[in-house]
Amino acid sequence: MTRAQGRWEHFYHQADIGVRGIGPTLDEAFEQAGLALTAVVTNPALVRPAQPIEIECEAPRASLLLVDFLNQLVYEMAIRRMLFSQFEVHISPPDLGGALSLHALAWGEPVDPARHQPAVEVKGATYCELEVRQNHEGEWVVQCVVDV
Amino acid sequence: MDISRLVQKSEFEWWLEATPPMRVPGILYASEALLREMDDKVLEQIANVAGLPGIVQAAYAMPDAHWGYGFPIGGVAAFREEDGVVSAGGVGFDISCGVRTLHTGLTVADIEPIKENLAQGLFRHVPAGVGSVGKIHLELAELDEMLQGGAAWAVAKGYGRPEDLEYIEEHGRMEGAQSERVSEQAKRRQADEMGTLGSGNHYLEVQQVTEVYDPAVAQVFGVAVGDVLVSIHSGSRGLGHQVATDYSKRMIEAAHKYGLELRDLELACAPIQSEEGQAYLGAMRAAINCALANRQILTHLAREAFAYLLPQADLRLIYDVSHNTAKLETHLIHGKPERLYVHRKGATRALGPGHPALPEAYRAVGQPVLIGGTMGTASYILVGTQEGEARSLSSSCHGAGRALSRHQALKQWHGKEVVRELAQRGIIVRSPSPRGVAEEAPGAYKDVSAVVDAAHAAGLSRKVARLEPLICIKG
Numbered sequence: 001m002t003r004a005q006g007r008w009e010h011f012y013h014q015a016d017i018g019v020r021g022i023g024p025t026l027d028e029a030f031e032q033a034g035l036a037l038t039a040v041v042t043n044p045a046l047v048r049p050a051q052p053i054e055i056e057c058e059a060p061r062a063s064l065l066l067v068d069f070l071n072q073l074v075y076e077m078a079i080r081r082m083l084f085s086q087f088e089v090h091i092s093p094p095d096l097g098g099a100l101s102l103h104a105l106a107w108g109e110p111v112d113p114a115r116h117q118p119a120v121e122v123k124g125a126t127y128c129e130l131e132v133r134q135n136h137e138g139e140w141v142v143q144c145v146v147d148v
Numbered sequence: 149m150d151i152s153r154l155v156q157k158s159e160f161e162w163w164l165e166a167t168p169p170m171r172v173p174g175i176l177y178a179s180e181a182l183l184r185e186m187d188d189k190v191l192e193q194i195a196n197v198a199g200l201p202g203i204v205q206a207a208y209a210m211p212d213a214h215w216g217y218g219f220p221i222g223g224v225a226a227f228r229e230e231d232g233v234v235s236a237g238g239v240g241f242d243i244s245c246g247v248r249t250l251h252t253g254l255t256v257a258d259i260e261p262i263k264e265n266l267a268q269g270l271f272r273h274v275p276a277g278v279g280s281v282g283k284i285h286l287e288l289a290e291l292d293e294m295l296q297g298g299a300a301w302a303v304a305k306g307y308g309r310p311e312d313l314e315y316i317e318e319h320g321r322m323e324g325a326q327s328e329r330v331s332e333q334a335k336r337r338q339a340d341e342m343g344t345l346g347s348g349n350h351y352l353e354v355q356q357v358t359e360v361y362d363p364a365v366a367q368v369f370g371v372a373v374g375d376v377l378v379s380i381h382s383g384s385r386g387l388g389h390q391v392a393t394d395y396s397k398r399m400i401e402a403a404h405k406y407g408l409e410l411r412d413l414e415l416a417c418a419p420i421q422s423e424e425g426q427a428y429l430g431a432m433r434a435a436i437n438c439a440l441a442n443r444q445i446l447t448h449l450a451r452e453a454f455a456y457l458l459p460q461a462d463l464r465l466i467y468d469v470s471h472n473t474a475k476l477e478t479h480l481i482h483g484k485p486e487r488l489y490v491h492r493k494g495a496t497r498a499l500g501p502g503h504p505a506l507p508e509a510y511r512a513v514g515q516p517v518l519i520g521g522t523m524g525t526a527s528y529i530l531v532g533t534q535e536g537e538a539r540s541l542s543s544s545c546h547g548a549g550r551a552l553s554r555h556q557a558l559k560q561w562h563g564k565e566v567v568r569e570l571a572q573r574g575i576i577v578r579s580p581s582p583r584g585v586a587e588e589a590p591g592a593y594k595d596v597s598a599v600v601d602a603a604h605a606a607g608l609s610r611k612v613a614r615l616e617p618l619i620c621i622k623g
Binding site: 010012013014015016017041042064067068071074075078079081110111113117118119120121123124125126127128130145147148 | 187189214215216217218221237240241242277278279280281333336337346347348386389390392393396397400412413414416549550553554555558580581582583584586587623
């Protein structure tokens with residue numbers, strides 16, 4: 001059986017940028033959304049996954065969990081002056097029943113302006129165009145607009 | 149935008165009639181051409197805002213309005229103090245992001261021979277771009293003092309002159325700030341960011357006055373053709389962003405408790421008189437002070453860079469405006485004065501002549517309204533009008549507004565080419581990020597002149613002078 005590939009994309013918003021993660025599981029879709037967030041700032045391929053940081057958050061439903069997760073990443077990027085290029089996300093409980101908690105590791109390195117050419121800071125993840133759903137292929141699609 | 153739903157009241161005024169659940173109409177000030185360029189989402193968001201509790205008069209869109217989250221950017225909405233709401237999304241992420249403009253006391257002839265050196269000096273001295281840190285590190289106790297004191301705190305610390313404060317909204321210090329309502333996370337985000345420009349559309353520009361439209365008012369502001377000015381566009385940095393994040397979440401969690409049925413989570417708000425509403429207002433005012441202090445420190449850095457190369461320069465603050473705020477103001481509603489929380493998101497307060505909040509030197513003519521353009525076009529100084537009070541609760545536009553997304557801009561331009569092209573036109577651009585320059589290419593923005601002309605023609609504010617860039621430091 002071939003396993004569907006996780007992927008990320010940006011979607012159009014006039015002033016800001018939409019980030020979308022797609023994956024065979026919700027965990028992977030969140031991981032891809034993390035990459036989409038980094039791609040707002042720089043090309044993720046330029047970021048070495050040198051050191052990990054830990055992220056924990058909780059929310060009553062998956063869409064709110066996505067905003068919290070991205071906002072935690074924005075916070076870590078800001079105070080550590082780091083960029084992240086590899087993610088490992090675990091959301092529980094697996095059946096997504098009731099309140100959700102997320103535990104994640106994000107690997108990255110300190111910002112190097114010459115090498116990363118960071119275009120813009122992300123100010124925060126918003127509730128605009130916020131969606132967590134499964135598409136016709138059964139893949140998880142998670143998205144929202146981030147303010148830049 | 150599909151304008152068939154709008155009723156045209158005059159060449160620059162368009163109404164979206166109030167149909168339930170809207171409580172008031174939507175009023176859009178723009179030329180037909182600008183309206184047609186706007187996204188349909190602007191109209192949808194105006195209609196949503198018009199349905200929020202306690203809104204008075206109308207939900208307004210300025211000529212540079214575009215699709216935001218919850219409230220449109222370029223949106224103005226006022227809510228009654230007693231039964232209205234306050235919304236974190238109605239203020240925006242970069243709380244009190246704004247523009248200040250200084251006169252250098254110099255003319256273009258003074259600058260030309262050392263332009264390259266000045267550009268380099270400013271670029272080295274003013275921290276800009278992603279991951280940059282300020283020269284000042286603040287511990288928590290000092291951060292609290294800064295959040296209470298704003299630009300007045302910065303001046304007391306030696307960043308600037310006491311007379312600067314007269315030319316800043318709220319005299320440089322927003323009353324009612326409550327630093328204890330700002331999370332520790334927000335404070336930590338700010339510890340190394342004081343006196344940093346930021347990135348994206350933030351900039352420090354050296355500009356020349358190329359045209360004066362209203363000589364009498366220009367004289368009061370002290371500007372004439374050929375004068376060299378400095379404009380700084382920056383905001384409350386990481387602290388403001390985190391306050392917006394924290395309170396958007398808190399407002400969503402509390403909405404149910406207050407029976408607020410949010411049509412959309414982006415409209416998250418809280419009753420002004422609730423615990424959450426009061427907490428947000430206290431934190432937001434602290435973030436306003438953070439932005440005022442930040443622009444004050446940036447001013448100090450600009451003065452130092454000038455003093456090193458041009459000792460005869462004397463950087464006098466003309467004015468400082470904030471774009472993303474919710475402020476308690478008194479306005480005449482149906483002939484009766486009412487205390488209102490006026491949300492301006494990507495909109496400038498534009499007080500008319502005689503207003504007591506204005507510096508004495510400007511009281512006879514009105515408030516300077518500073519409109520930032522792109523690094524390749526122009527910026528404008530306008531002045532608040534008497535009729536603006538009734539038209540838009542004394543509010544005007546704030547800038548050009550994007551025409552293309554960052555992604556589209558990146559496909560169309562290369563940063564190095566943009567820098568080269570502008571250099572050929574005599575504009576020196578310095579930025580740590582060519583990609584950032586490409587995303588901010590002048591062509592990615594709407595025509596700022598069309599926006600300003602619409603604000604002028606609609607009577608929201610009146611044109612005073614046009615400024616063109618000589619040097620642009622981009623984050």
